[in-house]
Every structure is written in C-alpha cells, then in structure tokens.
Amino acid sequence: MKTxxxxxxxxxxxxxxxYADDQPSADEKRREGQLASQIVTVLEKYHYNxxxxxxxxxxxxxxxxxxxxxxxxxxxxxxxYTRFKAWELTLxxxxxxxxxxxxxxxxxxxxxxVEERMxxxxxxxxxxxxxxxxxxxxxxxxKKDFVRTTEELDDRWFKLLTFQVLSRKIGKDRANKYAEQKxxxxxxxxxxxxxxxxxxxxxxxxxxxxxxxxxxxxFVDTVAEVFDPHSTHFxxxxxxxxxxxMKLKFEGxxxxxxxxxxxxxxVRIIPGGxxxxxGRLQPEDLILEVAQGDEKATNVVDMDLDEVVQLIxxxxxxxxxxxxxxxxxxxxSVRRIIDIKRxxxxxxxxxxxxxxxxxxxxxxxxxxxxxxxxxxxxxxxxKGPNTRSCATDVxxxxxxxxxxxxxxxxxxLRGNGGGSLPDSIEMAGLFIEKxxxxxxxxxxxxxxxxxxxxxxxxxxxxxxVMIDQFSASASEIFAAAMxxxxxxxxxxxxxxxxxxxxxxxxxxxxFRFSNTGDKLGMVKLTISKFYRISGGSTQLKGVAPDIxxxxxxxDIKIGEAEYEFGLPWDEIPPAKFEKFGPDLPxxxxxxxxxxxxxxxxxxxxxxxxxxxxxxxxxxxxxxLNEEEVLNKNRADRKVTLASNSLQRRWQLEQKIxxxxxxxxxxxxxATAEDTDPEELEHEQIQFRETLRKLPESERxxxxxxSWRDFMVEEALNILxxxxxxxxxx
Numbered sequence: 001m002k003t004x005x006x007x008x009x010x011x012x013x014x015x016x017x018x019y020a021d022d023q024p025s026a027d028e029k030r031r032e033g034q035l036a037s038q039i040v041t042v043l044e045k046y047h048y049n050x051x052x053x054x055x056x057x058x059x060x061x062x063x064x065x066x067x068x069x070x071x072x073x074x075x076x077x078x079x080x081y082t083r084f085k086a087w088e089l090t091l092x093x094x095x096x097x098x099x100x101x102x103x104x105x106x107x108x109x110x111x112x113x114v115e116e117r118m119x120x121x122x123x124x125x126x127x128x129x130x131x132x133x134x135x136x137x138x139x140x141x142x143k144k145d146f147v148r149t150t151e152e153l154d155d156r157w158f159k160l161l162t163f164q165v166l167s168r169k170i171g172k173d174r175a176n177k178y179a180e181q182k183x184x185x186x187x188x189x190x191x192x193x194x195x196x197x198x199x200x201x202x203x204x205x206x207x208x209x210x211x212x213x214x215x216x217x218x219f220v221d222t223v224a225e226v227f228d229p230h231s232t233h234f235x236x237x238x239x240x241x242x243x244x245x246m247k248l249k250f251e252g253x254x255x256x257x258x259x260x261x262x263x264x265x266x267v268r269i270i271p272g273g274x275x276x277x278x279g280r281l282q283p284e285d286l287i288l289e290v291a292q293g294d295e296k297a298t299n300v301v302d303m304d305l306d307e308v309v310q311l312i313x314x315x316x317x318x319x320x321x322x323x324x325x326x327x328x329x330x331x332x333s334v335r336r337i338i339d340i341k342r343x344x345x346x347x348x349x350x351x352x353x354x355x356x357x358x359x360x361x362x363x364x365x366x367x368x369x370x371x372x373x374x375x376x377x378x379x380x381x382x383k384g385p386n387t388r389s390c391a392t393d394v395x396x397x398x399x400x401x402x403x404x405x406x407x408x409x410x411x412x413l414r415g416n417g418g419g420s421l422p423d424s425i426e427m428a429g430l431f432i433e434k435x436x437x438x439x440x441x442x443x444x445x446x447x448x449x450x451x452x453x454x455x456x457x458x459x460x461x462x463x464x465v466m467i468d469q470f471s472a473s474a475s476e477i478f479a480a481a482m483x484x485x486x487x488x489x490x491x492x493x494x495x496x497x498x499x500x501x502x503x504x505x506x507x508x509x510x511f512r513f514s515n516t517g518d519k520l521g522m523v524k525l526t527i528s529k530f531y532r533i534s535g536g537s538t539q540l541k542g543v544a545p546d547i548x549x550x551x552x553x554x555d556i557k558i559g560e561a562e563y564e565f566g567l568p569w570d571e572i573p574p575a576k577f578e579k580f581g582p583d584l585p586x587x588x589x590x591x592x593x594x595x596x597x598x599x600x601x602x603x604x605x606x607x608x609x610x611x612x613x614x615x616x617x618x619x620x621x622x623x624l625n626e627e628e629v630l631n632k633n634r635a636d637r638k639v640t641l642a643s644n645s646l647q648r649r650w651q652l653e654q655k656i657x658x659x660x661x662x663x664x665x666x667x668x669x670a671t672a673e674d675t676d677p678e679e680l681e682h683e684q685i686q687f688r689e690t691l692r693k694l695p696e697s698e699r700x701x702x703x704x705x706s707w708r709d710f711m712v713e714e715a716l717n718i719l720x721x722x723x724x725x726x727x728x729x
Contacts, residue, residue: 024104032216033098035508039220039233039523040095042506047227048443048526049567058092060226064564065106068222069211071141074156075113078146084109095223100216107215114207116150117157121200124154125193129162131626137163140620161196162624168192170630178671198261205262210304224523229563230503231525237310239521252313253320254345255281259305263287266324267685271692271699273345280338283685284327287312288335291321314342350374352390354397355704356404359716366720369401369409372707376419376427376474390419391426398430398459408462408719412712414492418473418499425450428481430458431488436575437481439531440502447531449575462726463488464719466711467543468551469558472497476538477530483543484534487580489589489722490543491715493551498560500539501567502528529567535574539567547590547718549711550597550606555614585725592721593714602646602710608639641669654705 024032040053051057062085070076087094087102094102137159138144147153172188183191211218217235224231254273258265264287275281290311291297300308312320321339325332355370371394378389394411401409418424425437429452436449465479465488476496482488504527508520530538540560560566597603623629648665651657691699 029100029104030098033100035520036095036100036216036220036223037098038508038511038520040223042508042523043224043227043231043525046443046504046506046525046527047231048501048528049228050443051227053092053095055089055092057226058089060565061091061223062088064222064226065219067141068218069106069110072139072160073141073144073146074153074160075110075117076146077113077150077153078148080109080113081146100219103215103219107212110215111208111212114204114212117153118200118204120154120157121161121197124158124161125165125196127158129165131162131166131169131624133625134628135159135162135624136621137624138621143620159624163622164196165189165192166624166626166629168195170626170633202261205302209302224525226565228501228526228565228567229560230499230501231523233521233523234505235521236519237306251316251342252345253281253340253342255312257287257305257309257312260286262302264300264303264305264308267681268688269692270345274340274343276692278338278340280336281322281324281340282327283689284682286325286327287322288325289323291323293319293321297321297323316343318342351377352393352397353700353703354401355707356401356406357708357712357716359720361717361720361724364720364724366407366716366723367405368716368719369398369404369406370412370704370707370712371397371401371409372412373416375416376421376423378420378423380420389423389426391423391430394427395430395458402459406461407723408464409459410464410466410712410715410719411488412466412707413471413475413479414466414468414711415470416472416475417470417497418475421450421474421477421502424474424477426453428452428478429454431460431463431482432485432580433457435485435577436533438477439533439535439572439575440528441531441572442528447572449533462719462722464715464722465490466715467492467496467545469493469495469497469542469553471543472499472559473501473530476500476543479543480532480534480538483546484532485577485580486584489547489584489586489718490545491547491718492545492549492711494548494554495544496538496542496559498538498540498542498566500530500537500542500560500569501526502530526567531572533575533577536571537569540569546584546586547593549593549714550603550610552606552610552613554610556617585722588725589718589721593718596714596717600710600714602650603714605639605643605646609643612636612639644669650710654708656702656706 044052066076066081066084084102084106091102094100144156147156169188169192172183172191176183176188217233220233224233252273253275254270255266255275256268256270258267266281266283266285266287268283269276269281287308288301289297289299290308292311292314298311300311312322314320319339319341321337324336324338326334326336329336352371352373354372357368357370359366359368373390373394376390378391379387398409421438428437432452434452434455436451438450439447440450441447463482465482467475467479467490471479471492476499479488479490479496483490503524505522505524507522532538542559623632645666648657648662652659652662691702694702
C-alpha cells in the first residue's frame with residue numbers, strides 16, 4: 001500500500017509538471033482562437049440544419065461541456081459551476097472573436113479539482129467501510145446536483161469508492177472460497193485498494209495529460225456536437241487515421257497496440273506486415289522508446305497512444321527503431337532495440353470475406369453462401385480501374401459463391417457502421433437490374449436520387465441481409481433498398497442504428513493566409529440527409545427487420561436515439577421504382593422462425609440477459625449493502641454462466657475452440673473462479689497468436705467457422721425455409 005501511495009504521489013508531480021509545461025503562449029492562444037472561430041464559420045455556412053451560433057446554442061454548449069467534462073459530478077463544486085455560468089450566454093461571442101478565455105480558465109480549475117480529488121483518495125480509502133448499512137449510491141450524473149462543499153464531495157467520493165470496493169470484494173471473496181491458498185480479509189482489501197489506486201492513476205493521467213492539454217480540441221468538438229453528433233473536428237493525426245480506416249491500408253510496421261498502465265503494449269502482430277516478416281517484435285512486448293532511423297530516440301512511457309502510433313507510422317522503406325521490454329525476458333532489466341523497415345500494411349481482416357455453409361433440415365440439404373462485410377470501405381486516394389472497394393470485393397465473392405453452386409446468399413452487416421455511400425449503392429446494384437437506391441436531400445431542400453449505375457444483375461437468387469443496432473449509415477441504405485424492392489429478407493434486431501445523415505470533410509488549411517505553421521486538420525460535418533426510396537428517412541428510426549431476432553439491447557436506447565442533438569425523423573415523397581419479383585412469403589417465414597426461437601435455449605437466454613441489462617440500465621440507484629448485492633448477483637450470475645456455457649458448447653461443436661479450452665473455462669466457472677483481467681487478456685493474445693501462425697487455409701477455415709454463430713444459424717434456417725417453400729410452390 002505504501003508503495004502504491006508513493007507511486008500516486010510521484011505521478012501527481014509528473015503530471016502536474018506536464019500540465020504546467022503545456023501552458024499555451026499568447027501566439028498559441030491566438031491560433032487556437034482562430035481555429036475555433038474558423039470551425040464555427042464552416043459549420044454555420046455548410047451544415048444541414050442551418051444553425052447559427054447564438055445565445056441558445058451558447059447555452060447548449062455550456063451545458064454539454066460540463067456534462068462531458070464531469071458527467072458524474074465528482075470533480076467540480078457548485079461554486080465552480082456557478083462561476084462559469086456567467087459565460088453561459090456569451091460563449092458564442094467569444095468564439096466569434098477568437099477568444100477562448102472560458103476554455104483556459106475552465107482548464108485551470110479542472111486541473112485543480114482533479115489534483116485535489118486524487119490527493120484526497122488515499123485518505124478516503126483508509127476510512128472504514130460498513131457493507132451492512134442500507135445505503136444507496138446514484139450512478140447517473142444527470143440525477144445528481146453539484147455539491148456545495150468539499151466535505152459533501154468527500155462523502156460522494158466515499159460512496160463511489162465503497163461501491164467500487166464492494167464490487168471487487170464480492171468477486172475476490174468468491175474466488176477465495178475455492179482457492180487452494182486462502183487469502184486473509186486484510187490481504188483481499190489491500191489488493192482492492194491497490195487496484196483502485198492504479199485505476200485512478202489512469203484517471204488522473206488521462207485528465208491531466210490528455211484532457212487538460214487538449215482542452216481546446218475537446219471544446220471545439222463539443223461545439224460541433226451541438227450542431228449534430230456526427231460533426232467534429234479532426235486534428236491532422238486524426239485525419240490520417242480516418243483515411244486509413246476508409247482505404248484499409250497504411251504504411252507502418254503492422255502491429256496493433258494498446259495503452260496499458262502508461263506503457264504501449266503490443267497486442268497483435270498483423271499477418272503479412274513488416275513486423276511479422278521481421279519476427280523479433282512479439283505480442284505483449286512493451287515499447288519504451290521510438291526513434292526515426294539514426295535519430296535520437298523518444299521516450300514514449302506515459303505518452304498518449306495516438307502520439308506513439310504517429311511516431312511508429314511513416315513512409316514506406318524508412319526505418320523505425322523500437323526499444324522494447326520483451327515479454328519473454330526472464331530478467332526485468334533486459335531491453336531490446338528492434339529496427340524495422342516500414343512497408344504497406346493491408347488490414348485484410350476488415351475486408352469482405354465469404355464462406356459456404358451447408359444446412360440439413362427436414363431431410364433436405366441446402367448449400368448457402370455467406371458474406372461478412374465489416375464496413376463499406378474504399379480507397380479514395382486511388383482513381384484507377386483497380387481501386388480497392390467493398391463493392392468490387394463483394395462482386396467477386398458473389399461470383400465465387402455462384403461457382404460453388406449456392407442456393408442462397410446471406411450478407412452479414414451486423415456491427416457495420418457504414419462508410420462509402422457510392423459502394424453501398426453499387427453493391428445494392430449487384431442484386432437488382434436498375435432503379436433508384438436512395439434519396440438524398442441537401443440543406444437547400446434539393447432532392448437527388450442515387451441510382452444503380454449498372455443495368456445488369458449479378459445475382460438473382462434468394463438473398464438475406466443480417467442487421468443489428470450497430471448497423472449504420474451505408475449499411476442502412478443497402479438494407480432499406482433491399483427491403484423496399486422486396487429483394488431480400490431483412491433479419492436481425494428490432495431496428496438499426498438510425499444514422500441517416502451524410503457527412504463531408506472540409507480542409508481547414510485551405511482557409512489559411514499562408515502555408516507556414518502547424519496544420520489545422522479538417523472539419524467533418526453533416527451536409528444532407530438520407531431517405532429511403534419509399535420516402536421515409538433512415539435517420540433516428542433506422543431500418544426495422546422483416547423477421548426479428550432478439551438482441552441484448554432491444555429495450556434500451558441505443559444508436560441515434562441516444563444522442564441528445566441527433567437530427568429528427570421525417571419523410572419526403574417516394575421515388576418511382578418497381579418491386580423485384582413476387583412478394584416474399586414473410587408471414588410464413590416469420591411464424592416458422594418464431595416457433596424455432598421459442599424452443600432454442602440460446603435465444604431464450606438472450607431474452608433473460610436482455611431483461612437484466614435493461615434493468616441495470618434503468619436502475620441507477622445501486623445498493624451498498626453486501627447481502628442485498630449478493631442476492632441480486634447470484635440470480636444474474638446464473639443467467640450469465642448459462643449463456644457462457646451455451647456459447648462455449650456451440651464453439652466446441654463448430655471447432656472454434658478446442659476441448660482443452662472448453663474444459664478449462666467450464667472448470668473455472670464451476671468453481672466460481674473469477675479470472676484476472678490481465679490473465680484473460682494474455683490468453684486472448686496467445687490465442688490470436690496461435691491463429692496467426694496457422695497455415696493460411698487453416699486460418700481461413702477457422703474464421704469461416706467462427707462467423708457461424710447461432711444468429712447466423714437461424715438466418716440459414718430462414719433462408720432454407722424460403723428455398724424449400726419455393727421448391728414446393
């Protein structure tokens with residue numbers, strides 16, 4: 001415990017120094033003020049909803065800044081909020097003048113309050129905690145007010161710590177009950193205190209080294225958010241990340257990194273990348289320093305992960321030198337310098353991939369194609385005929401599946417957050433001959449119909465599209481078009497994300513008077529809105545499936561409906577289009593699916609977990625009484641364990657996990673053993689490493705098996721019902 005307190009004290013000094021050294025100069029304040037003013041000018045001029053910065057918008061910005069900065073009301077006092085409320089109706093004026101005094105003063109008091117709270121933490125943890133009292137703690141910050149005194153804030157923090165200590169104590173007591181070497185109550189509490197100290201070290205590090213030093217970025221993002229949740233400012237490094245996500249490739253070393261307790265940890269080596277070819281960098285190695293070629297190395301301990309990534313990325317054929325602490329080193333003092341030549345890294349696992357599945361039902365065997373599409377990607381930097389895009393990839397996969405003589409195709413858009421609009425339209429065109437796919441209305445009210453550019457049809461057979469609450473934007477356009485044409489059966493959660501808006505990017509550097517100085521990045525802003533060809537917007541309501549498969553989050557707000565400043569749903573006149581073939585027998589297919597779900601223990605378990613998640617989301621006033629929490633946890637844990645066991649048994653049957661892995665996890669849960677998060681992470685990393693080292697054909701076969709979860713299994717059943725009914729008809 002003493003060691004932990006020393007670490008916290010030292011960390012506070014380091015972080016405070018970091019913040020003090022980062023105070024902006026007068027020139028920097030001027031540039032930041034001009035940046036904020038320019039961003040608002042762009043938003044006012046080009047944003048879809050025609051908002052103008054005024055007192056009403058100023059008030060919304062003020063409320064949102066405090067809500068985002070201290071959502072649980074555990075740092076600021078009422079006097080702080082009251083003091084800054086004087087700016088509530090003048091933030092618009094300050095931004096237009098390029099005066100960000102509000103931001104700088106808020107940053108100063110934010111740093112002060114965070115430091116005060118962190119300094120108070122050891123004392124609060126020393127206070128005796130009584131878990132037999134019938135006390136409650138409110139988790140939802142919107143249901144709490146700012147307190148007047150530091151004593152009241154101490155009380156709020158003590159209850160927060162009591163809640164966190166109790167949660168950990170229950171888990172550790174359960175594990176200790178079945179452990180071979182028992183721990184004393186004192187040992188358990190000491191472990192908990194140390195874990196909490198480390199957790200709040202990370203809280204302090206983020207608050208002082210990331211949030212405080214980037215308070216202007218945070219502020220302008222909040223301003224953009226008030227226009228709508230998809231408008232934001234991208235710094236130059238964020239611009240690069242955005243482009244990488246869209247084109248599925250970048251120039252670097254091919255290693256996935258994670259920030260862990262101030263260190264940059266290697267969590268995965270990307271197949272085919274420079275790091276894999278070199279072979280020296282390994283998962284779980286810690287990166288301590290980064291150097292460009294023969295230049296002096298930069299210490300990256302406690303550095304923001306984005307900054308470390310920017311140092312490691314670079315132009316093709318250049319050298320980056322990493323000083324690492326090897327994970328497999330016996331001696332803690334061992335350091336290794338690894339020089340790697342950067343090269344193009346393709347993120348193939350994020351591209352469209354396919355599989356062929358067979359299903360036998362009622363004595364009939366069907367063969368179906370399956371396409372997994374994680375995003376609608378396109379390399380916008382390439383203009384040639386060989387440009388990489390998801391529409392081209394899916395077209396090639398469809399041709400491959402046709403050669404495999406499949407009787408139907410499933411396109412899985414679960415978790416697909418969207419991307420390239422042209423590819424969504426082009427991909428929809430693979431499955432119909434001609435016609436409009438989506439309507440787009442701009443800020444002036446002009447409606448444009450985007451149509452299939454290719455009059456041919458690539459596949460006319462049975463089609464099913466899978467969606468969930470995380471399918472958004474381009475995914476919703478594709479699913480809506482397939483539904484409106486009657487071309488495909490849409491299957492999944494009760495609705496998709498509901499993102500029916502179009503964004504574009506504006507390069508802020510084009511507004512500069514000179515090419516000198518730091519780059520300003522770009523503004524991403526909403527310029528138009530999507531409408532289905534049947535007239536309704538996909539905004540807010542999303543796309544409702546033809547056949548519902550229950551999900552964990554069906555009864556809670558998720559997606560666009562969760563955003564305070566999301567644009568509303570509306571509709572415009574429908575476009576002219578012709579339905580594809582005869583109507584699908586949706587009622588009969590739906591009835592058969594529902595009958596199967598009632599007798600499927602996996603789907604029934606989903607409904608049980610759904611009820612627990614809904615209750616926990618709605619019940620934010622939690623108990624600090626151990627017995628009461630234990631009783632609740634026992635019932636919840638029973639449902640969770642049943643879910644885990646069902647999932648593992650399915651994975652074993654599909655040969656996704658081995659018998660050894662199955663037995664290990666079953667034994668753990670049978671003895672109520674809680675797994676250390678770091679141990680779990682280690683196991684996952686090693687599992688991914690095992691997969692990476694498999695021959696390509698074996699790895700692809702494993703991936704194909706892993707996609708066939710019980711949701712896909714029911715989609716296969718529905719498609720089988722359609723095919724068999726068509727045969728009989």
